[in-house]
Amino acid sequence: MKKKLLFVIPGLDAGGAEKSLVNLLSAMDESRFSVDLFMFSHEGLFMGQIPNWVRVIPKNAELANFQKPLFYSLLTFLKKGKLSAAKDRLFFYVKNKFIKNPGIAEQYAWKHLRSACETPTEHYDVAIGFLEKTSNYFVVDCVAAKAKIAFIHTTYSELNMDVSFDLKYFDVTKNIAVVSPDCAANFKKVFPEFADKVYVMPNIVSPRLINKLAQESPEDVYETSLVSVGRLESVKGFDMAIEAARILNEQNIAFHWSIIGEGTERGNLQNLIDRYDLQNHFTLIGLKDNPYPYIRTAKIFVQSSRYEGKSIAVDEAKILAKPIILTNFTTAKDQIENNVNGLIVGMTPDAIAAGIIKYLEDASFTEHIIANLRADYFGTEHEIEKFYQLINE
Structure with missing residues (x-):
């Protein structure tokens, strides 16, 4: 059975x-x-x-109603005479709105969401x-x-x-x-x-699947491209990436940096790009069903996170033999060996920029990293x- x-x-x-x-x-x-x-x-x-x-x-009706925008959710529950459900929906909103730590907000709001969840x-x-x-x-x-x-x-x-x-x-x-x-x-x-x-x-x-999908053509290909993949949230450190891009631009280094992903920080990140006049060098390209062609065609893969568990995107970049830069978050050494199959740099814009410059200007070092990546097998099936x-x- x-x-x-x-x-x-x-x-x-x-x-x-x-x-x-x-x-x-x-x-x-x-x-x-x-x-x-x-x-x-x-x-x-x-x-x-x-x-x-x-x-x-399938979602039950109560949960579907709970997940409507606040006004329509409350209206639906009140019309049905479900005062307790309306109260839970309101408290769910209040806790997520006013508790500053999103993790604690999710914890404390759970009992209200639970009321709408069918066993x-x-x-x-x-x-x-x-x-x-x-x-x-x-x-x-x-x-x-x-x-x-x-x-x-x-x-x-x-x-x-x-x-x-x-x-x-x-x-x-x-x-x-x-x-x-x-x-x-x-x-x-x-x-x-x-x-x-x-x-x-x-x-x-799965290397087999990733390599197959990577053969598609990306929509935009830049001659000297950097790529990052992740949610547009503070934890991913993309503000540091933009600051690093400013440093590269000030040193007249040719590059174009694309970030694949979406999130609540898009507006703040775009404002930072505009403030530094990096529109021709840094693009938030949104979500992609298939990010692998962008990784395959990039010169360097950059993970600028403040912390990570274990990044799948990094594992995928290794499979595609991309020179990788990781900031020194706690688990970085779980994913690459510094100066062997990638670079672990300090968690600052200057350190990120220096790592990129090393790859771009030291061809023998970059070839050494790529050769080590190609010689290894990173599949975990x-x-x-x-x-x-x-x-x-």
């Missing part, structure tokens, strides 16, 4: 965890598993990549919250399963969350999966009582066996 699994994730918009999930589902043996997928949003860049054998659970009718062998916070809370509070697993896709301490809030959720999960050894060490430091539950489950990437072990423990 097939093992019955439930995965929970907020949605499949662009992001490392979201891509990690579709890669994991695509690598699974469908003859061994029956898989349901619950999402709070049924929109996103990776929706079309869900394997057709995976059943997407799945199925009983599962394993239920998996595939992203920190709401996904894990839903699995613990709303799902009937023999075993419950929480995933953390980043350096937990960097989220600055209410640890006591999460403690009661991690206490009832069977395992806590993290994406790298450094993330594991960090999590154990915050939650030493759960050290024996922590399980390193790396992201799954075999890691699916670790997932099977995780859910069978």
Whole structure:
């Protein structure tokens, strides 16, 4: 009999965890598993990549009404005489609006969102919250399963969350999966009582698929191009990237830098580009269904993050043998070896700019890095066996 699994994730918009999930589902043996997928949003860049054998659970009407814009949501609930639901919707808005830390806001707003979540009718062998916070809370509070697993896709301490809030959720999960050894060490430091539950489950990437998709032609090709991929959020450090671009431009270095992604910082980043008159050198090109041609044709891949769990985009750049620059976030050394298959630089615009200049002006060093990347194999399809072990423990 097939093992019955439930995965929970907020949605499949662009992001490392979201891509990690579709890669994991695509690598699974469908003859061994029956898989349901619950999402709070049924929109996103990776929706079309869900394997057709995976059943997407429809949203219940209460949740759909809860997710309407505030005025229409309140109006809908009040017309139906659902005063409690209207109150929860209002408090959900207030907490997300006025609590400055977005992680804590998501924690404290959960009980209000939970009121609109219908308990799945199925009983599962394993239920998996595939992203920190709401996904894990839903699995613990709303799902009937023999075993419950929480995933953390980043350096937990960097989220600055209410640890006591999460403690009661991690206490009832069977395992806590993290994406790298450094993330594991960090999590154990915050939650030493759960050290024996922590399980390193790396992201799954497929060189065969990435190389195939990379052969398509990008819409815009620049002779000396830099590329970054990620959400337009403060954590990704794209403000530092723009400052680095200003330094390069002031030194009359030829380049064009493209960022693939969307997010709440787009306006602020574009204002910074305009302030430094970098419109001809720096472009926010938005989301792309297939970012790989842009990475393939770039001279350098830059990850300017303030912190990361384990970046799938970096793994993909390694597969495409791109010279890589990482800022020295905590888990950077988990992904590249400095001066061997990439560069780890200080978390400043000057250091980022210096790394780019080194690649552009030192051809022998750049060729050395590319040769080392091409000589290695970065596929992680075999890691699916670790997932099977995780859910069978």
